[in-house]
Structures are given as structure tokens and as C-alpha cells.
Amino acid sequence: MWTLWLSPPRKAFGSEAPSRFQGVELIFEQIRSLTSDNFTYLIGDEESHEAMVVDPTSPSSKVLSAINKHEVKVKYIVNTHGHGDHTSGNSELKGLTGAMVAAHKASEHPKDIALEDGVTLKLGRLEVKVLHTPGHSPDGICLLVDKRLITGDTLFVGECGRTDLPGGDSEQLYTSLFEKILKLEDDIVIYPGHDYGPSPFSALGLERKTNQALAPRTKQEFIEFMSEP
Numbered sequence: 336m337w338t339l340w341l342s343p344p345r346k347a348f349g350s351e352a353p354s355r356f357q358g359v360e361l362i363f364e365q366i367r368s369l370t371s372d373n374f375t376y377l378i379g380d381e382e383s384h385e386a387m388v389v390d391p392t393s394p395s396s397k398v399l400s401a402i403n404k405h406e407v408k409v410k411y412i413v414n415t416h417g418h419g420d421h422t423s424g425n426s427e428l429k430g431l432t433g434a435m436v437a438a439h440k441a442s443e444h445p446k447d448i449a450l451e452d453g454v455t456l457k458l459g460r461l462e463v464k465v466l467h468t469p470g471h472s473p474d475g476i477c478l479l480v481d482k483r484l485i486t487g488d489t490l491f492v493g494e495c496g497r498t499d500l501p502g503g504d505s506e507q508l509y510t511s512l513f514e515k516i517l518k519l520e521d522d523i524v525i526y527p528g529h530d531y532g533p534s535p536f537s538a539l540g541l542e543r544k545t546n547q548a549l550a551p552r553t554k555q556e557f558i559e560f561m562s563e564p
């Protein structure tokens with residue numbers, strides 16, 4: 336089944352039709368920044384019209400267009416981690432929508448909700464699960480909804496996040512990748528924080544076979560791999 340994702344149509348995910356999940360119509364849009372390779376995500380529930388925006392970048396015009404198109408109310412702004420390119424749109428979007436900012440409790444950024452591993456954020460009847468995945472940064476999280484995993488800078492298509500920035504930790508990233516993310520099913524589709532790979536999203540089963548960072552390694556071998564230039 337994963338071969339379906341070998342060459343995904345890049346334009347198809349700018350305006351995806353809702354799909355059914357947990358008995359409700361799921362809104363899910365991957366939105367590429369106007370000024371960088373960052374991805375922002377809009378997740379919503381067609382029934383309650385509640386939504387969350389993940390990693391808003393500034394300017395917010397494309398996100399605002401998606402919000403207006405789906406006629407949703409933004410309940411949460413969620414940051415996958417606190418690096419500035421994932422939080423630059425927080426203030427503008429919070430000012431425009433009144434949404435609550437949610438981030439992992441280790442984040443040093445202003446937030447209304449401190450998230451922990453395993454909690455869920457609810458949009459109507461829709462539940463979005465938080466996975467704490469430190470390594471790229473101490474406050475890194477992934478978000479699981481339906482068969483989709485928003486991976487921030489923990490895992491990209493074809494590679495993983497760097498660990499040489501302040502707070503980075505290759506041993507923690509090994510645990511997050513190999514003992515948490517790779518425990519998920521192969522048909523989970525990863526949606527990264529940056530458009531770095533040959534496709535904007537990819538099935539975890541394909542990444543398991545082709546992503547150089549996910550090649551079988553011991554923890555020590557992975558730490559050495561991450562320290563290579």
C-alpha cells in the first residue's frame with residue numbers, strides 16, 4: 336500500500352477535501368509558508384467547526400484564507416516546538432482569533448496550555464493526540480490525528496531533525512524516532528515541519544525503508560551518525 340505514496344501530487348494537499356474520522360468530517364490542510372519552506376497545518380472538525388492551527392508562520396494570509404474557506408473557529412494554536420520559524424505567526428493569529436496557544440510544558444514561549452505526552456486536544460468530537468518527541472529540542476511534540484502524524488522538526492521526509500542546536504540531544508532523538516514514532520503503523524502518513532524532501536509528506540512505511548536516519552542502528556551508532564558532518 337505504501338507504494339501509493341512514492342510520488343504524491345504536491346498540489347493536492349493545499350486544499351484537501353474533508354475525510355471521515357471518529358465519526359466526523361476531518362478538515363486537514365498542509366499550508367506552505369509564503370516566505371520559507373515551513374509547513375503550517377489546519378486541522379478541523381466539520382461538525383463543530385472547531386479547528387487548530389499548528390506552527391503558524393508570519394504572514395498569516397494563507398492560513399487565514401484556509402480558515403475562512405472552511406468557516407472554522409480556531410480554538411488552539413499549537414507549536415510542535417519553540418523554534419522561531421514555527422512560532423512566528425502565534426501573536427498575529429492569537430490576536431485575530433482569540434485562540435489558546437498550546438505547547439509542550441518544556442517550551443519557554445508564552446502559552447495558555449502546557450501539554451504533556453499522551454494528552455489529547457479536542458475539536459468537537461475529534462481528538463488530536465500529543466506525543467512528546469524531544470531530541471531536536473526538549474519541547475518537541477508530534478500530533479496524531481486519523482492516520483496522520485504531524486512531526487514538526489523531529490522527522491522529515493528522507494531525514495530527521497538536527498540535534499546540534501541548543502537543547503538538542505541525539506540520544507533523546509533516537510528514543511523519539513525508534514521507540515515512539517517507528518512503533519506506529521506503516522500506513523501512518525508523516526507531515527513534517529519543513530518541505531525538505533522529495534515529497535511534502537510520506538507514509539511511515541516508506542520512510543522506514545528509505546529514510547537514511549531511520550536505518551537500523553543501535554543508540555550509540557545513531558549518536559555517531561548524528562555527529563557526522
Ligand SMILES: [Fe+2]
Pocket residue numbers: 416418471488
Ligand atoms: Fe526546529
